[in-house]
Amino acid sequence: MSAVITGGLPLATGGLAAGVTAETLVVFGIILLALVLFVTEWLPIDVTAIFVMVLLILLGPDGIVNFTQITTTEGVSGFSNPATITVLAMLILSSGISRTGVVQILGRKMANFAGDSPHKQLLATIGVAGPVSGFINNTPVVAILVPIVSDIAHKGNTSPSKLLMPLSFASMFGGMLTLIGTSTNILASDVSARLLGQPFSMFEFTKLGIIVFIVGSVYLLTIGHRLLPERVPPEEDYIQEYELEPYLTEVAVVEGSPMVGKTVPAAIDDAAFDADILGLVRDDEQFIEPASATTIRAGDELQLRIDRDTLASLVDEATLGVVGTPDSDADLVADEQAEQTLVEVVIPRGSFLAGKTLASSTFRKRYDATVLAFRSRGGTIRDGLENRPIHVGDTLLVQAPPDSIDRLSRTSDFIVAHEPDKPEYRTDKIPHAAAIMLGVVGLVAVPFEAIGAWLASATGIGAFTALSALSLPIMLTALMGVVAMVATGVIKAPELYDAVEWDVILLLAGIIPLGIALEQTGGADLLGALVAATANYLPVIGVLWVFYLATGLITGVISNNASVVLMLPVAIEAATAIGANPFAFVLAVTFAASTAFLTPVGYQTNLFVYGPGGYKFSDFLRVGAPLQLLLSVVTVLGIAFFWGLRPA
Incomplete structure (x- = not known):
């Protein structure tokens, strides 16, 4: 009985079964429970993550039994994890940049270039969303561009359905251009540093990211454009x-x-x-x-x-x-207010309305606005609105006076799919924001240590080696950037809290201990050994491809950050077991988790465009599956070429 309580006694003998302990089974059970909760959304994903964290601690040495080996300190370590703090800082920096209006200005230039040509509109959408997402977290980029792209589509007599999904996909391509493009990259870098002692540099995978961006963009401009349906008519009625x-x-x-x-x-x-x-x-x-x-x-x-x-x-x-x-709209609203009286509003993660009903949230009283209908999970709800629960990704059709719509557009609880006529941007702060972001990136990316060593060798002045002190970790430079943005007025101190997507932070804090438990209990070793067995039938590059596809499928139903935490330890163990380059497997999992095209629920940017594009669940599979397969081949071949499949 004591063997069961401590979890130390193998449950079976021989082969892989000898490594299956009670501890391992308990952690697998927690992972299965987490997956069910993530997929069904019985609880919000951030609440699920915290629940998992509490469960791990309760079943650890400081709890009621010692099954998970997770102490209280390890259980809450996700809150102090460098990845969590870095993501928090980057969200604030991204918000500061968005408040200057620089992304919106690029959007207007995009609109001027696009005109009435559907191909130019698509090219402009991809051309702005992708590169910008390399340096600003791609989630707020899409949130900013959804109303701009929607307006471009309607003014150019193009269905928004033809542009909004490419907007989301292009932001994912761009997120793989640098370390700071998406929170998934930052988290994967932290896991890689902890398990391999090899974090990502700022431009670690930029060369492959550029290839992925070009290939993905060509697909969207050609095949993807033809596969995209016109769910929403071009006329804005x-x-x-x-x-x-x-x-x-x-x-x-x-x-x-x-x-x-x-x-x-x-x-x-x-x-x-x-x-x-x-x-x-x-x-x-x-x-x-x-x-x-x-x-x-x-x-x-x-x-x-x-x-x-x-x-x-x-x-x-x-x-x-x-x-x-x-x-029509014109019959319902006064002519002088027709452009702003009816708007679509998307519910993002973290919105106070998510999980509530219109009645319980007092939405109408709070914003002096009425919901006429809403899209939810691919269906349209037109009656019984007051008592139907609102989900993340739902799109509400709202009637409200212009001042109420302006208030809706200024809160992070909603994404209004219509750009306000009188936006309040701090355009005078654009130089400050640009300089701060340049400093954040430069202090991480510039090889000061190598430059100092070269100067010391060339001049004989040893003091140049002190330049290495300028090379700082991304967590520190990002926090320095936050302080600088507040000091220069790019973002105001009270706005810091609204800038943070707290559901993402809680998700990271809650899910990181699950990855630690998977490693400590031998679960990662066991799963890695099972996957490594495929090497009997596949070459190393085939095993790498299997990991890419598996991660892509898992990310389609759970959070991309959760899939990275669960898959990276397994990938590293599998690579080690077959004598492959573990870092190559880390990169494959990272790319796959950051390019989730198969479903609207696997990635937040997909949720942002789900309703305004009028898409059905199957539309993402129809357009995203060929793209996922194409990029799986391109990415795996690129990893093999740039980093090699065997340890150096």
Whole structure:
């Protein structure tokens, strides 16, 4: 019995089974539980990660039994991990740059170049999103460019579906150009440093990243463009796009109606009728989202979101007369406000609305806005909106006054798929932000040690070797950059907290201990040995390719950061077992985890474009599967060429 409690007694003998201990099985069980929770989203992914962390500690030496070998200190080590701190700092730096408007300025130049040509629009989208994502975290880049690209598509009479998925994919290509392009690279570098003593340099994989970017871009401009469907019509008419005609009605309040004398919020019993008052016409004057204190009078015409059956009941009870049905956006909103009154709003990870309903979140009261419909998991919801849970990646069709839409666009809780007419950018801070980012990158990338040694040798002045002190770790330079941005006013101190995607930070902090447990309990050794057995049938490059494909598939259903933490220890053990170059396997896993094209849920940028593009789940598989297969070959061959398959 004691052997079971400590987990030290092998459960079977002979071959690989001899390495399977109770500890190993417990960690595998926790991994399986985590995978189920990640896929089903029964809990938010950051909460799942923290739950895993707590479970590891409870089943460790400081908890109730010693199954996982994870002490309390190791369990919470993810919070102090250099990768977590670096990602936090890079998110703040990216936010600072976005607040200067430099990405938006590039977007406008992109729009001027693109014009009405679909091919130029696609080329401009890829050409801006890719390179920029190499130096700014690709998640905020896509969040900034979604409204710009959507506007370009509509103004150029192109379906947004033709541009938004390439926007997400191009940002992934760009994320592989440098160490700081995506949080996955930073995390993988930390794991590689811990297990191999070999972290990534700033431009470690830039040469291969450029090849991946070119090959992927050519695919999107040719084959991918043809495979992309036109889910959203080119014309920007949301009523027709969301098929809302049967759910929008205009009614007249007649004399003697129970509504007369009531305020707009109290006019309709929410518990009895699934309906919203969207507008009010009085004496030929139209009020969009009428104020809550507005009192309804006889003769008023109300614009309602309501289905036909509910309308019949409401007309009977409230003594109303049906006037007509809006057929387009222009019929629903006042002409001078038509461009801004109806907008699509995407729910990103970390939004307060994720996991809540419209009723429980008091969304309407908070933002003076009404949701007419929303897209969720590839379907469109038009009735019963108030009590349906909102998921990450859902796209809400919102009607609101211009000032409310501006407020929505200024919060990180939403991505408004329409660029504000009067954006508040700190363009005067662009030089400061550029200089700070140059310093952050330069202090990591420039080989000061080699330069100092060369100067000392060439001049005979030994003091030049002191230049090596200028070579600093990315965590430190990133934190220095944060301080510099606050000091120069690029970003204000209270904005620091809004700039951080806390769900990503909690995910990293919670999932890192799981990777440690996988290593300590021998789980990584066991899985590595199982994969290494494929070397009996495949050459080393074939095993490397298997790891690339496996990581790509896993990332399609769980977080890219989680897949890196789980796959890297296994890849290193497998490489060691077959006498291959472990660093080559680390790179294969990193590239595969950072280029997740198969599903909309594996990568946050895919979620950002899922709703505004009107995509179905299968669209990502149709366009992404050939791309994933193509890049698997290109990446694996590139790794073999640049880094070699055998240890040096």
